[in-house]
Amino acid sequence: MAHATVHGAPMTRPCPRPSAPLIVFLVLLASCYLALTRLPSAAPLAALIAPSAGHGSGHGAVDSCAGFYRGAGAAGRRAVTASVEEFGAVGDGVTSNTAAFRRAVAALEERGAGGGARLEVPAGRWLTGSFNLTSRFTLFLHHGAVILGSQDPEEWPLIAPLPSYGRGRERLGPRHISLIHGQDLNDVVITGSNGTIDGQGRMWWELWWNRTLNHTRGHLIELVNSTNVLISNVTLRNSPFWTVHPVYCRNVVIKDLTILAPLNAPNTDGIDPDSSSEVCIEDCYIESGDDLVAVKSGWDQYGISVGKPSSNIIIQRVSGTTPTCSGVGFGSEMSGGISNVLVRDLHIWNSASAVRLKTDVGRGGYITNITIANVTMEKVKVPIRFSRGSDDHSDDKYDRTALPMISDIHIVDIVGVDVQRAPMLEAVHGAVYEGICFRNVSLTAIRRQIRWQCESVYGEAHEVFPAPCEELRNNGSSSSWCGLP
Numbered sequence: 001m002a003h004a005t006v007h008g009a010p011m012t013r014p015c016p017r018p019s020a021p022l023i024v025f026l027v028l029l030a031s032c033y034l035a036l037t038r039l040p041s042a043a044p045l046a047a048l049i050a051p052s053a054g055h056g057s058g059h060g061a062v063d064s065c066a067g068f069y070r071g072a073g074a075a076g077r078r079a080v081t082a083s084v085e086e087f088g089a090v091g092d093g094v095t096s097n098t099a100a101f102r103r104a105v106a107a108l109e110e111r112g113a114g115g116g117a118r119l120e121v122p123a124g125r126w127l128t129g130s131f132n133l134t135s136r137f138t139l140f141l142h143h144g145a146v147i148l149g150s151q152d153p154e155e156w157p158l159i160a161p162l163p164s165y166g167r168g169r170e171r172l173g174p175r176h177i178s179l180i181h182g183q184d185l186n187d188v189v190i191t192g193s194n195g196t197i198d199g200q201g202r203m204w205w206e207l208w209w210n211r212t213l214n215h216t217r218g219h220l221i222e223l224v225n226s227t228n229v230l231i232s233n234v235t236l237r238n239s240p241f242w243t244v245h246p247v248y249c250r251n252v253v254i255k256d257l258t259i260l261a262p263l264n265a266p267n268t269d270g271i272d273p274d275s276s277s278e279v280c281i282e283d284c285y286i287e288s289g290d291d292l293v294a295v296k297s298g299w300d301q302y303g304i305s306v307g308k309p310s311s312n313i314i315i316q317r318v319s320g321t322t323p324t325c326s327g328v329g330f331g332s333e334m335s336g337g338i339s340n341v342l343v344r345d346l347h348i349w350n351s352a353s354a355v356r357l358k359t360d361v362g363r364g365g366y367i368t369n370i371t372i373a374n375v376t377m378e379k380v381k382v383p384i385r386f387s388r389g390s391d392d393h394s395d396d397k398y399d400r401t402a403l404p405m406i407s408d409i410h411i412v413d414i415v416g417v418d419v420q421r422a423p424m425l426e427a428v429h430g431a432v433y434e435g436i437c438f439r440n441v442s443l444t445a446i447r448r449q450i451r452w453q454c455e456s457v458y459g460e461a462h463e464v465f466p467a468p469c470e471e472l473r474n475n476g477s478s479s480s481w482c483g484l485p
Contacts, residue, residue, distance in 0.1 A: 064255075065282060065314040066282070068278045070228055076138070079115025079116055083122055091123070093126075094127065097126050098130075117138070120140045124144070128150060129179075138191065140191055141234055146198055147198065149199040156218045156240075157176070159177045162298075166300075170213065170215075178220060184225050188228070190231045195234055196236075197237070199220045201239055220239035230252075231254045235257070247275055249279075265289035266290070267290050268290055269294050276310055277309070284319075288321075289322065291356075295313060310337070316344050326355060328346060330358065344375075346374070347376050349379055356385045357385070359406070360392060361403065361430070368408050368409075381420045382419075385425070407434050409437065414440070419446055426453065439482065440464075454469035
């Protein structure tokens with residue numbers, strides 16, 4: 001099977017689309033399950049899934065969670081519009097446009113007071129350092145427009161660490177700001193006609209590889225403590241660090257993105273919702289040197305203290321490859337808790353894992369009420385993995401008695417071919433993972449280890465091949481919580 005490389009647009013065989021009855025069944029299954037869980041915030045998930053136009057020829061209507069975004073910018077409605085050229089920007093790929101972008105946002109914020117503003121980036125190569133967005137604002141990249149991240153570290157200023165991390169994720173102290181940044185905003189849109197934002201991250205990767213990095217690298221896009229965020233219809237390349245990072249946000253929609261980084265680029269996660277709720281991630285293609293999507297909620301005692309969970313998240317129709325990490329990961333920073341997540345229609349190949357739960361002693365927190373459905377994978381090392389951490393902590397002040405709580409994980413309709421191992425499910429020492437449900441799982445052409453590996457993980461498995469571990473054996477019964485109604 002031929003897939004795209006980071007050097008061009010993704011040219012991949014479309015993921016198999018489930019039939020309409022299967023889609024209805026999955027929605028109903030998820031709706032019933034989420035509505036009956038003990039967390040009352042589960043109910044809005046199903047209500048915000050609605051039909052939308054299909055993508056590409058041969059596909060009918062598909063369901064969308066884009067209703068999570070409730071701002072005015074989805075239809076392009078803004079009071080004023082201007083091009084970045086009007087503020088002195090030059091799209092030659094050489095001239096620094098940092099001041100021009102900052103002037104443009106400031107001026108449009110004033111002009112569009114009350115009605116919002118739209119900044120257009122025409123075709124060209126627009127070199128810039130970091131700039132901040134504002135509320136009721138749309139950044140629109142036309143076809144052929146490329147925003148290029150500056151190669152001068154001084155144009156990625158240092159900012160304070162996130163409270164739920166207590167320090168920079170990679171280095172002590174402050175961290176570099178993202179290329180496109182926003183904080184305490186409402187109704188922010190980054191979209192276009194498949195324009196490109198290229199972080200030109202190799203300079204930062206080399207600092208990491210050479211161990212000469214002084215401060216944590218900046219993200220490509222980060223929105224902090226913001227509501228009604230929409231990021232769509234753009235290509236994101238070569239982020240220095242995590243690519244899209246909404247943190248402490250609500251009502252976030254990230255859709256129709258192509259995210260590309262060299263497969264050896266360190267920590268270039270695709271999309272990382274962090275301590276955020278009502279998040280929709282759909283119809284994205286990602287090639288990355290780390291997790292394609294990673295749900296997070298803070299790090300050790302800092303995440304526990306801040307206590308901002310990630311909840312009510314839908315991740316659907318995501319495809320891609322990552323040779324060292326997972327298609328969808330939970331954690332490892334999950335100390336504020338993760339709950340009510342629906343992952344479905346995931347297609348992963350040539351990767352370390354399709355789905356992975358990662359945590360550690362000292363994390364605390366919880367991962368609960370997770371449904372993972374309709375996953376296809378090829379040439380994946382470990383298809384489903386629950387893994388212990390690698391003694392990765394913010395500092396030495398973490399609470400060694402803070403153990404994670406993992407429960408109510410439903411994994412259904414999984415197909416894997418040419419996988420290397422059976423699932424590996426290992427709880428953090430001293431913790432017990434319970435309510436783990438596997439149903440209708442087929443993993444074939446296993447080349448190395450055919451036996452499941454389980455430790456302190458309990459639940460049920462139905463219609464699973466190869467045969468599950470003893471901790472998940474159901475002796476032919478079909479319980480109401482794991483089996484079909």
